[in-house]
Amino acid sequence: MSAVAATVGAVPYLPGSPMPTPASRAAGGDPDSIAPLFREWPREDGEGSFAFYLDSRTDLDEFLAFDYRNADLAHHRSFVPRARRVTDPSLLAAQPELDARPQVADFSEFYSFVEHGADGFTYAHDFRAGNARDVQVPRFHQYRDLVSYWQVFTAVPNAALTDVVHRNGGRCLAFMFNSGPTNFSRDAMLRQDPDGSFPVGDRLVDLAAYFGFDGYMFDMEEGVVDSADKPLLLAMFQSMHERARMSGFEIHLQIYGPNPDGRSYADWQSISQEQADYLTTPDAADSWFLDYSWSDYLDTTRDTLAVTDIDPYGQVFFGIELEGFRGEIGVDTTRSPLAEAIPPHGSRQPLGSTALFSLTAETTRRVHAELKDAHGGELPDFEEVRHAVYRGERRFWSGPHQNPALPADGPIGLYGMADYVHARSAVAELPFLTRFNTGASDQFSLAGRRSSAEPWYNLGIQDLLPTWQFWTRNLTTGEPVTGPLDVDYDLSAAFDGGASLSITGTPQDDDGVEIRLYRTELELPAESWASLTYTSRSVAHLSLGLVFEDDPGTTTWHDLDDLPQNDDFGPTWGYGSGGRGWGRGGWEPTSSWAAGWRTTRTGSDWQQAVIGLGGEEGRTIVGVSLAVTAPAGTDVDLRIGELAVSANHLQEQTPEAPTGLVLEDSRLRPDGASAEARLIWDIESSVAYYDVLRRGSTEDAAQLVWLGRITADRCYLQKVPVQEGETSVELLLRATAPNGRTSEPAAVMMPVA
Structure with a gap:
């Protein structure tokens, strides 16, 4: 799930521009701003x-x-x-x-x-x-x-x-x-x-x-x-x-x-x-x-x-002091005493826990130093820097191989x-739904469609990201590997939110690669199922793997190519009040579709595979993996937009339209091209998050522009686009339940004349 307003802020800051001064921050760069x-x-x-x-x-x-x-x-x-x-x-x-x-x-x-x-x-x-x-x-x-x-x-x-x-x-x-x-x-x-x-x-x-x-x-x-x-x-x-x-x-x-x-x-x-x-x-x-x-x-x-x-x-x-370190990224055993408290690889009993200081800034500084060494003393273009910074973070947590199952060597x-320590997981309750939203991106998508082209950051709407980033194994031998596939987040393509999981590379053999994603604790009730939404620009075969608590040494694989195409049932997780749950629209546990099917998500290039788990009732899923197989020398190019595990009865909840929506304050900016707004509504504890949108232009009123997402009872919108000639803008508030189903919207008019 995701949460919290995506446009709460005052001064848009662009890469390469000077840092705002404290005085400009205090005024939000605009003494008349209504930013809270x-x-x-x-x-x-x-x-x-x-x-x-x-x-x-x-x-x-x-x-x-x-x-x-x-x-x-x-x-x-x-x-x-x-x-x-x-x-x-x-x-x-x-x-x-x-x-x-x-x-x-x-x-x-x-x-x-x-x-x-x-x-x-x-x-x-x-x-x-x-x-x-x-x-x-x-x-x-x-x-x-x-x-x-x-x-x-x-x-x-x-x-x-x-x-x-x-x-x-x-x-x-x-x-x-x-x-x-x-x-x-x-x-x-x-x-x-x-x-x-x-x-x-x-x-x-x-x-x-x-x-x-x-x-x-x-x-x-x-x-x-x-x-x-x-x-x-x-x-x-x-x-x-x-x-x-x-x-x-x-x-x-x-x-x-x-x-x-x-x-x-x-x-x-x-x-x-x-x-x-x-x-x-x-x-x-x-x-x-x-x-x-x-x-x-x-x-x-x-x-x-x-x-x-x-x-x-x-x-x-x-x-553990990390401030000012100038060594390689990671825990340097020649400088850090961490091994005295927590021995690596479980070599002896640990003395206690650890506290890390300033790892984000110091890791970023070290990445900058590496990049400048490689580029004549200057940072390269922004995209390369961003990619390297996040790779640096992964090196610190997952090790130099960027695979937590490959111990450091030498x-x-x-x-x-x-x-030193295990990753923890909060995937312990049904329904489980993630769209791999990292909390910062150059765009925002809803139901597979681009709904905003504005860059944004908001840590509060980050989904539950994979437990292991990224644990890849040879599908045949089970041994951890560093390739041949690269797993990362793609900020340019998303099904819902700002990112998807990308899987790219060129296999050199036919063994296949397993990507262990999540450690879970999901006990399956009757009529359970799993769902995967993805796009593929290659001939690679994709499978979903589940590991059960009563047999943790075995992965049960479900080949998505084996599922029949059936667009009559529609998507299991739909955006809008018309989204269907499994068990609605004709599905029965004993039907010929009980094993699952594939369907095209409406109006998008995303495919959804639904896998029936009715025969696993009472068992507990403890791990979720993906497997990718392709002929040697074939390019693999996959995007995973959504992963879900749920059951029919959990899909019955559709949230009511939000109540109490009022426009707390609004202001048209001097340029006339955008406005600020503050909204308040009645929060419901059963709602996972609220999306704030505006209607499109008069010529395309059906088009919805995403403005923010929040788990709260109010939000501030820094930049509501205003079309030339508009005298008012209709703002919409839509609630989403933990199962992904959405409400009818509440609406309020914002004057902009």
Whole structure:
């Protein structure tokens, strides 16, 4: 599924142009803009602070007095619930010898720039999404258990980040640098009212409850926790946990560097028995980020873990410094101590979990350096840079071979994180539907048709991407391979969203290639089925493979070429209220079509194959693969636009048309060619997301132009196209259920004269 508005933002930023200044960001490049930016409150230096910055310059009285339930900030709430992950990630794993217990915390830039790297991070962070083409969005949330960011100190994470982290089953934390006025002392963060309550702690919990995120990472490295104040700090943490439960959620509080009197680096690079009570006191800190030189004090931490009931995998995160590294992309065993905490390839028992710092910016910087070395000191064209940046990200997570099942080799290994920890999967509930939307693209498609040619970025609408990127195996031998087929995302072709999965290459033999995509936990009810939507510009044969929990060593293959063509039934997942579900329009489990069929998606070049799984009732799918076979020397060129697993009764839900749709505000831009708009409606928890569209021109009113997608009760549209001579524009809001079925639209008129 996908979620969140695709045109929330203020200043379109184009590759190669100068970075906007803070002043232009504050005004959105347009002092009359109606963009719902994070508003400001005064700091000690007299300047404002975006996005609830809570740092050494913050006036806590202003922070407590600030009205966060205002009309602008209501646009920055996350409504995506945290998904359940599969129970055992070691089953059907790319490297099954790995220990399943270690976790990964990631403190990185989630909106870095493809060409400008981290220089654009703060600018992009100010907005939930926008129309910039240059923004990089991370594609490996399946490895992340705790997610925050380092470059900005805010009490509220960006809603797009919270959305995608929750969809992948992780926790999203706000990050704060606590020193000066925000230090953990009784005069600052630990102030206590006569009734025993902690006003700052209470406010932090209320922010998490309202904006939909999971907790906080408190960076205490610059602030001393006085021994007399330590009991007060523990009491505030306990109060925060209790208040969160009363609000209906479990909060997660991570600490970094709580320094006692005397300030020793060892006090925040190890866990001494004196400091252990931060983790052993009930409802105090939930986890600890150990500073990067922890290996120098490892005996202290080991001794403490041996005599306490601290959970080293859920509570202890050994920090890995990536900022400023200039080696190859990956975890360099000659520079990184990670192997001391989590041995690669499961060679011994791990000590705990790990926390990564600034991997996105540093990986991008290294990619830039490689490209400049190869191009005479200059970056090549944008497309080549973007391709290399995302390949660099894959090298970091999946290893130098970009295949998580191929361990790093050589005496000095450049390892990927897949050599240390398992990928996690949130594909654990039916119906399952993905369109491989990465969250940033140059276009947007609906039902196989191009619906917008505007570039956009929006991490919040990223689908559940493949668990393994990309685990390719020889179809005959089962051995992992680096070729001959290349698997990637194609941002120029999509069935629904901004991307599809591309499979290209030229096989050198007839063995075929298996692409293991998803680790799943999908128990099949009666009348279940799987569906694949694809296009092919070659003679390659495509098969869908399923692995079941009761026989994990066997893949059951379904050759799509064996399915008969039948366009009478129509598509299983249709865009629009006329979309049909299997079991509607004549299908019966005992009919001659029970094994499935192929059909052409209406009005497009996309084919859909539907595979009947009625005979597998009660079994649990734990893995989904594709197989591609073609004669040696034949070019393969495939696009996968959609993958789904569902059942007849799950397709019966068609959402009602949205209610309560109103135009909160609108404004025609000075050029007259576009307008801004703010919409509000009644959100329904059963809806996966809402699409916002506009009718086409008077000559083509049936053509729908996509403007945004969101899982929320409102959105801001930065660029609504306006045709010459129009006096009003009809905006449409359409709801989509988790099964892919869509509602009739609600409509509102926006004046533009």
